[in-house]
Amino acid sequence: MTDTTQTTTSYYERHIFFCLNERKNGEDCxxxxxxxxxxxxxxxxxxxxxxxxPGQVRVNKAGCLDRxxxxxxxxxYPEAVWYTFVDAQDIEEIVxxxxxxxxxxxxxxxxxxxxx
Ligand code: FES
Numbered sequence: 680m681t682d683t684t685q686t687t688t689s690y691y692e693r694h695i696f697f698c699l700n701e702r703k704n705g706e707d708c709x710x711x712x713x714x715x716x717x718x719x720x721x722x723x724x725x726x727x728x729x730x731x732x733p734g735q736v737r738v739n740k741a742g743c744l745d746r747x748x749x750x751x752x753x754x755x756y757p758e759a760v761w762y763t764f765v766d767a768q769d770i771e772e773i774v775x776x777x778x779x780x781x782x783x784x785x786x787x788x789x790x791x792x793x794x795x
Contacts, residue, residue: 689757691737693778695721697753700743708743709750717751717770724774736778749793761789 697718701710722731722738730736746752749763753773760783764770769787776782 690733692734693736693758694739694756695736695753695773695778696739696741696744696756697721698742698744698746698750699740700747707750708747709752712751714751716767717753717764720767720770721753721774724771725778728774728779730774730778745795746789746793747795749789752789758783762787763789763793 697714698709699714699718700708702708718738718740725731725736725738731738744752744754746761749761752761752763754761755773755777760777762769762773762784764773764787769784772784773787776784
């Protein structure tokens with residue numbers, strides 16, 4: 680029987696998932712818009728800032744997040760904030776503002792209507 684008196688705590692304070700999906704059939708996908716470079720840079724910056732690890736931030740790869748029309752996309756939990764990034768400056772701002780200081784980067788928010 681599960682002990683319901685035990686409280687749960689989040690292992691990570693924040694998770695950021697990058698879609699790295701690649702389609703080989705010619706259809707558009709995040710991999711065709713430098714998603715891997717964004718992921719690699721984010722991972723590097725989070726590590727350099729001392730933000731990675733339990734109680735802090737985890738940077739993860741993801742498959743298609745079904746918002747391809749807005750790609751490349753990344754989503755931050757637990758806030759469920761979606762970003763569309765273009766270059767290194769965007770990734771730097773997401774790390775510094777959101778992942779480090781908890782402040783959403785409004786200018787990079789994925790338009791709500793964009794899905795697949
Ligand atoms: S290919 Fe990235 S969200 Fe679908």
